[in-house]
Amino acid sequence: MAEHTSGLLQKKFYENCPGCKMDRLKEEQSGVPYKNLSYIWLVSLCTALPISSLFPFVYFMIRDFHIAKREEDIGFYAGFVGSSFMLRRALTSFLWGVVADRYGRKPVIFIGTLSVVVLNAxxxxxxxFWMALSMRFLLGCFNxxxxxxxxxxxxxxxxxxxxxxxxxxxxxRGIGLIIGPxxxxxFAQPAERYPTVISESSVFGRFPYFLPCLIILFMLWEFLLLVGGFLRQCTSMM
Incomplete structure (x- = not known):
């Protein structure tokens, strides 16, 4: 009787099953999984950076677009740019959850991070104004x-x-929301703040809000290499 009971309780792992592979790896773990936690920490940190990085300079960005007829209207347009990310994110989070359940977590994380690299740049x-609004809207869609x-x-x-x-x-994510702003x-408007280092005719002079996005791009690019090389594939229903 004991032999039959132990046979029923024994876990069985199948080949080519991502879920079984993860369960086997978890069975082999001992102690706090610092390596996995460090990857998770980097994933969450990097994807949180673009959420709030625009808030210190979005007012000046809208002002430079000259779309507001009065200075009092700048905040009105800045609100659209600032909220478009979360609006689209609220509409697509469920969809990305379904995709992650079907095709695995790693592809969704990779696609989301790659889209942030491109769209945030x-x-x-x-x-x-409309280009900025569209990019933030798409950024929320894929992030x-x-x-x-x-x-x-x-x-x-x-x-x-x-x-x-x-x-x-x-x-x-909390740390990312601090580092992002x-x-x-x-680094916004570097030609005005650091004229001895960056000239007005340079790329950062013509696009005064590109440098902070570029710095985040490099950070996310390093993370993309991490996603491709170290993150393990999880559950897939295919």
Missing amino acids: LFGLSTS SLLGTIRAYASEVCREEYQALALSVVSTS AIGGF
Whole structure:
């Protein structure tokens, strides 16, 4: 009887099954999975940077677009640019969750991060209000990764460390929301603030809000290499 019971309780892993592979890796873990937690921390941090990096300079960006007829109207247009990201994110988060359940977490994280690299750079190169609004709108469409990251965090860690993994996600996103505005505020309009280093005729002089987006681009590009090389594939229903 004991032999039959042990046979029923024994876990069985199947080949070519991403979920079984992750379960096997979790069974082999011992202690706090610092390596996995560090990857999760970087994922969440990097994808949080573009969310708030524009807030220190969005007022001046709208002013330079000359779309507001009065100075009092600048905040009105800035509100559209600032909120478009979260609006589109609210509309697409569920869809990306379905895609992540079907095709796996890693492809969704990779696509979302790659889109941030491209779209956030184009946002920094915006020459009109509508271009800036469109880039932020598309950025929110492809950067709906919070649910996917949380699911990934809970799947790569053993059950006793899942709460720790989810707290790492929240902490790193909070840090990203702090670092993002710091980058935006410090590096925006570099030709005006650092004329001895950057000239008005340079790229950063003609596009005064591109430098903070470029810095975030480099950070995200490094993370893309991490996604491709180290993040493990999780559940796929295919």
